[in-house]
Amino acid sequence: MTVLDGILARKVDEVAARRAAEPDAALAARAAAAPPPRGFEAALSPRGGPLRVIAEVKRASPSAGAIRAGLDAVAQARRYAAAGAAAISVLTDGPGFGGSLDDLMAVRAAVDVPLLRKDFVVDRYQLLEARAAGADAALLIVAGLAQDDLRRLLDGCGELGLAALVEVHDDAEAERALAAGARIVGVNNRNLHTFHVDLATSERILPSLPAAVKGVAESGVRTPEDAARLRRAGAANLLVGEALVRAEDPAALLRALGEA
Numbered sequence: 022m023t024v025l026d027g028i029l030a031r032k033v034d035e036v037a038a039r040r041a042a043e044p045d046a047a048l049a050a051r052a053a054a055a056p057p058p059r060g061f062e063a064a065l066s067p068r069g070g071p072l073r074v075i076a077e078v079k080r081a082s083p084s085a086g087a088i089r090a091g092l093d094a095v096a097q098a099r100r101y102a103a104a105g106a107a108a109i110s111v112l113t114d115g116p117g118f119g120g121s122l123d124d125l126m127a128v129r130a131a132v133d134v135p136l137l138r139k140d141f142v143v144d145r146y147q148l149l150e151a152r153a154a155g156a157d158a159a160l161l162i163v164a165g166l167a168q169d170d171l172r173r174l175l176d177g178c179g180e181l182g183l184a185a186l187v188e189v190h191d192d193a194e195a196e197r198a199l200a201a202g203a204r205i206v207g208v209n210n211r212n213l214h215t216f217h218v219d220l221a222t223s224e225r226i227l228p229s230l231p232a233a234v235k236g237v238a239e240s241g242v243r244t245p246e247d248a249a250r251l252r253r254a255g256a257a258n259l260l261v262g263e264a265l266v267r268a269e270d271p272a273a274l275l276r277a278l279g280e281a
């Protein structure tokens with residue numbers, strides 16, 4: 022069993038426990054009462070457009086361990102927004118990443134930019150949670166979903182007004198994402214089974230996506246040189262976590278990545 026398989030199994034249990042505490046209908050009512058979603062898709066750059074950055078709030082990860090244990094999610098999100106982040110990604114997985122839905126809600130209350138709920142979605146319930154917490158988009162990881170579940174969850178996002186960032190790691194997954202109707206495709210440079218990071222993954226797959234699909238290069242972007250390399254390969258959007266959280270001046274790094 023790989024790390025991804027372990028996390029997905031844990032998610033099924035997590036959702037069952039939360040559903041027992043708050044049934045779908047009650048959660049759906051909270052989601053319906055949330056302020057309308059902001060335009061996550063519109064905030065991203067089209068193919069050939071200027072480089073835009075989705076900046077991530079990430080305390081820890083299974084691959085890196087603790088990144089910044091005492092990270093203040095709200096203060097970090099404010100830095101990102103002030104530095105011109107197109108959107109902010111908030112990890113909401115607790116055991117693996119030190120995040121929570123409380124982080125997402127606190128960030129929502131503090132900034133106006135579109136927010137992505139970054140988690141391992143296996144159930145529509147998590148989309149309702151995302152919307153109730155004020156998220157504008159949710160991550161769907163193709164590697165973790167059967168095709169009919171991917172379709173169902175993409176439809177669920179549409180019904181709730183959430184954008185879906187559909188994550189792939191190879192050509193077969195990219196085809197599955199497009200077949201399911203993804204409009205925003207993230208190419209994860211990190212293999213979620215082995216944690217090996219290779220920017221060539223985005224360099225290869227992003228140019229093969231249809232021009233109408235918004236592409237995002239995810240993971241392993243540390244320097245303006247990395248950003249420039251991806252831009253040359255046609256990347257218009259970058260999702261950056263660890264390097265921004267580790268940076269002494271996250272705003273300066275974010276601006277430098279966007280100007281690469």
Ligand SMILES: O=P(O)(O)OC[C@@H](O)[C@@H](O)c1c[nH]c2ccccc12
Binds near residue numbers: 077162188241242263
């Ligand atoms: O911290 P990095 O290497 O800049 O990566 C950010 C983001 O791409 C990464 O956190 C991520 C991409 N896909 C995920 C799926 C689940 C959890 C985390 C992720």
